[in-house]
Structures are given as structure tokens and as C-alpha cells.
Amino acid sequence: MKIIAINASPRKNGNSAKMLDSWIEGYKSVYPDVEVERVDLYTLKYTGCRSCFSCKRKNGPFYGTCPIKDDIHDLVAEVYDADAIAIASPTYFGNINGMLHSFLERAMFSKNTYHMNHESLAPKPVPVTMIYSCNCTPELAEKFHYPHHWDDLEAEISLVFKHPVSRVVAYNTYQFNNYDDYDVQMFREEDKREWRDEHFADDRRKAFDTATVIAHHIR
Secondary structure (H helix, E strand, O other): OEEEEEEOOOOOOOHHHHHHHHHHHHHHHHOOOOEEEEEEHHHOOOOOOOOOOHHHOOOOOOOOOOOOOOOOHHHHHHOOOOOEEEEEEEOEOOEOOHHHHHHHHHHHHOOEOOOOOOOEOOOOOOOEEEEEEOOOOHHHHHHOOHHHHHHHHHHHHHHHHOOOEEEEEEOOOOOOOOHHHOOOOOOOHHHHHHHHHHHHHHHHHHHHHHHHHHHHHHO
């Protein structure tokens, strides 16, 4: 059994990474010996889809696969063999960041067909957990339609990976070690710290619990 945990944040130990680690801990609480591949996307060099359409060419050598040889080539193939995947991303302008978007283009376009029913070429269903960390409160996220963006993304992911997507969100995250060093007039460090102390442990627990539910279902 193998799980893949992808950190799309440039910070290796930031909020997204900590949420992802809790998801891993949750899965391992059910399967202690599970093989874990943890990936930090910002350590890799790659591009998004290059529109070569090799993955769509009839009888071509790369039909249904991405031929681009770079740092995510193997990972793009491996995600479809995993038993479960978790992807953690900070929220930039209401959605996932560019690094993750480029990865998903590469990972998903080759398996997403232009057939009339948009059937997926994925070999099996793979449960995916999307973990979002964002700087705003739940109320502001609703106001600026963050969940709507996530809904659209997760609909595409569920189609390609042939499985419903689980969602975990950490809101109003604590961004800086010292707020006085930055021009952030919208935020009071005391308010952010209070929210973190009250909510972030619960957010990590939700990631943990989500993973245990998925692992028990696989069992």
C-alpha cells in the first residue's frame, strides 16, 4: 500500500505542510506500515502542460500519458497507482497556487479524454484529499467565492481520478513570525495569533480524521 502527499507550498514547514503531515499521521494511524511518498513541489523543476497533444494522438506512443521528461514525470504517473493522495496548497487569489495548477495540468490532462462523456483513462479510482490553507476567515472566503473555485477544481479532479474528493480547510492562518516587520494593515497580530491558538489544532485534527476515514474505507 502506498500514499502520496504533495505539498504545493513554497514553505516546507508552513501551515499547508503541517496540515499535510497531520493527514499522513491519520492514515498511518490505520496503516502504520504504509509507504509514504511526500513531495515538496517547490523543490522540483517543471512546467505546466505544453499543449503538445501527444497524450491524445491516436495510436501514438504516449497516448494517455504525459511525455515531458522533467522532475515531475515519474510523479505524474505514480499518482494513479497510489491508494490515496493528499494535496496541500496555500490559497492565492482565491484558488490553488501556480505550482500546483501546473502540476495538475500535467497530471490530469493526459487522462482526461475528449470523448463525448469525458471518461477518464485512469486505471482505477484514487481518493484525493484537497487541503487548503488561506489567510482569510470563513466569512471572507464565502464573500469572495473561494468555495466556488474549489468546487470547480474538485469536480475536475473527481472526474479524472474517478473518486469523490475530500476537502479540508485551514482558515485565517498565521502568516508571519513577526507581523511588525510587514506592511499588513488589514491584520492585527493579536487577532491572528488568537485564531491560530483556537482553531489550527482543530484544523489539523480534521486533516487527520479525513485520512483515517479514507484508510478505513480502503480496508
